Amino acid sequence: MTAIKHSLQRDIFTPNDERLLSIVNVCKAGKKKKNCFLCATVTTERPVQVKVVKVKKSDKGDFYKRQMAWELRDLTEVDAKDANKENPEFDLHFEKVYRWVASSTAEKNSFISCIWKLNQRYLRKKVEFVNVSAQLLEELPKAEESVPSGENQSVAGGDEDALDDYQELNAREEQDIEGMMEVCEYAISNAEAFAEKLSSELQVLDGANIQSIMASEKQVNILMHLLDEALAEVDTIEGKLSSYEEMLQSVKEQMDQISQSNRIIQISSTNNHKLLGEIEFLVNHMDLSKGHIKALQDGDLSSPKGIEACINASEALLQCMNVALRPGHEKLTAVKQQQQLFCELRDTFARRLTNHLNNVFVHQGHDQSSTLAQNTAELTLPKHHPLHRDLLRYAKLMEWLKSTQREKYEGLSRTYVDYMTRLYDREIKDFFEVAKIKMAGTTKEGKNKFATLPRKESALKQETESLHGSSGKLTGSTSSLNKLAVQGSNSRRSQSSSLLDMGNMSASDLDVADRTKFDKIFEQVLSELEPLCLAEQDFIIKFFKLQQQPALAQAETDDTDGAIQTKPSASEHRNSMSNEKDMVRMMMTKIFACIEMELNSLIALGDKIDTFNSLYMLVKMSHHVWTAENVDPASYLSTTLGNVLVTVKRNFDKCIFGQIKQMEEVKISKKSKVGILPFVTSFEEFAELAETIFRNAERRGDLDKAYVKLIRAIFTNVEKVANESQKTPRDVVMMENFHHIFSTLSRLKISCLEAERREAKHKYTDYLQAYVINSLGQPLEKLNHFFEGVEARVAQGVREEEVSYQLAFNKQELRKVIKEYPGKEVKKGLDNLYKKVDKHLCEEESLLQVVWHSMQDEFIRQYKHFEGLIGRCYPGSGITMEFTIQDMLEYFSSIAQSH
16 A cells, blocks of 8 residues: 555645645445545645545556545545444545445544545644544644654654644744743844754743742642542441441332332223223114114014114114224124124114015005096006005115115115016006007098098907007008098098008198197107106116215124124225116116107007107107206116117118109100109198107207208109100109209298209200290291391301302391281281290199290290391391281280280
8 A cells, every 4th residue: 555655645646736735545335346545635735635535546557647626725624434343434524425335344443544634734723523433533643742843843744743743833833932022132133043042941931840849848738738628528427328228228219119009000090991991882872772673573564753863773783783993892792693693683673674675565556556547538557656665765764774674675676676676567558559549640640531430449459459459460562550540431432541651652632630649649648758767767766876976884794793894995896886776777678668669660660550650759859858867867767768868760761762862763654744743742831841840859960961962863764754755745743843842941041052053943944945946946947947047157257247148048048037927927826836845834823924025025025036136237228027026915914914
């Protein structure tokens, strides 16, 4: 280490005018051991700077290099880790903490001692030393005191001993030396004389000190005598204290015994208080009053007071069973006996409650059956509010049963479902039978306008039952309902059959009042079912305590360990809520299993009576589904009505498809005028009815889609029929039917068909113009041919004023052609044309005057065209037509008035 120290001084610190005072071989704590040296240095020039330098061996050679340096004034703390044991670790706190491990404890102590000395000398004890032995900090080697002041100082820098010899003068010493030098002015010029003077003065002082010591010997003797007397007194006092101590020893033993006795009494008192607390806890939480026990064993479950007493007793029993026993309580015989008593009371009361509620279900069923006959004549369902009101008194007991006896609770719920299923099945089927009779009666009343159709109610009921049994086979036009509707009217069978033929989508002979009555019946059916289902579901939730936050912890059913239950976690609670919702849905599905089937049967009957009834049913069913979803989207009612709505929508689509199919299958007579096609009229009737029904309806989008399908099919099939027409010109068929479609859409103002309305108007205008041109033809045929030749010459480049010089188109030829068309002949031709147009057009659409006026405008246009050519090609010739525009107007007017 000495060689390394000299090498570092020579190679690193001497070139920087620094002296190396101490060195320690270290490595960083907790990392791979990469050795380096920490050096304590001071500068040789004033002001002195003290540093701690980290020196590391170079990777490229054997020489050392300076890696990092810290000013000693930046050091705040030195932590030696342990002041009593040898530990090579230590920490230096600069701007951050540096942790080092020295190669030996001796090197660490030497380095820390050097840092302490530098701190004392230059930093005025600024650095704090932690876990450092006081002996290490205060001890100075004696060898340092015996070394002369200048012996170890060298040019190269010296070492730690030289640093210890050097002492700075404080301010007082400096003042004394300056004062002494002022007295001896020659001290600087004659140092030897000054030294001799100081030596002589020192000898004088030493002699004075010796004389003073010799003079005080007598006083010292006196002092020694006094000390001997004091020692004798001390011995006397010690003897007395010893006797006192022996006397107090017995008192101490007695006090120890008293203290031990008091401690035992305190422990006994504490134990008694704890025991009393445990007993009070058990008595307060596991004691069931005699009144509660009597109520559980013999309480009246039929009277309101008895039910209230049983509820209070059951809640008290559940609290006693659910008490959280402390460790060791379950081993007590009294606790075991009390738990056994609670289990017996629980089982006894659960059995009594289950039997009583079963009896209540049976008795209430008989009471409901007695009122069932009163509702069959009217289209209403029996109300179960009294039953629900009576049973809800037992709701808290059902909650108790659910918490304590799950099996009995589930068995009771199954019993209730079975009983209510039979009751509701009977009520709902009777209710739907009445609805079917009333619904079929509307059709019967409508047919009485054409024939008297006697029908017995039993026969109609039998028919509706047969229809209910075959609701999936309602297509076709020869159902038993149709046969029943025409009995007793053989003379009018064909007419009645056509009225009842459900394949005819127009259903024009059905009275609007019948449809309105059907709509009211269907609405009443849904209005009766909706509150019935909602009331029953609400009752099930309240009575069986489903879909609610459990207010009481579920008790364990084990008879031996009481009913200790821990609080369920959040996931268990969510699963419980989901299971309870599923249980409500399952119970409602079983109780009202017949509703969906009966509704589908009723819908099939309504669709069989009149396919347009599907419009009413779609609107009503959509509204009730929307209402049910707003109340509870996952409820049984919402789900069931949603399923039935699918069937209604399917029937509505069949209605639209049936109309389209009829359009495609329509046949026209070859011997009569076509006129307005039946499916165009049917669409008008359908649209008027649909707009009335779907006003402010939720399913308007379905109707708009149906409108688009129907109108596109009408456009296609009108053109198809027009192409097949033999008696009526194609343009007339297209013109009349598209005019009717345009008028219907304009009147009804159906927003989704605005584009089709414009298209119908465009088609009507185009075919009107085409018919006018084709029917009018060329009323002045020869004159028209003549001017076509004139226009051909002009097109070939002949100037208009030079056309009259052409041989075939001179003025004489023009006069000959004009003379062939006098006014009388023109009027005769127009009269024949009017009769021809009148034969083509139908009376319902009243387009004759429109067509005649269009022909007049076309004829006048041609006349003006001819006059213009004469004026340009034959200027100054004075040639004019044999009749004027005024004559033409009179011709058209007189012909129209005469017919």
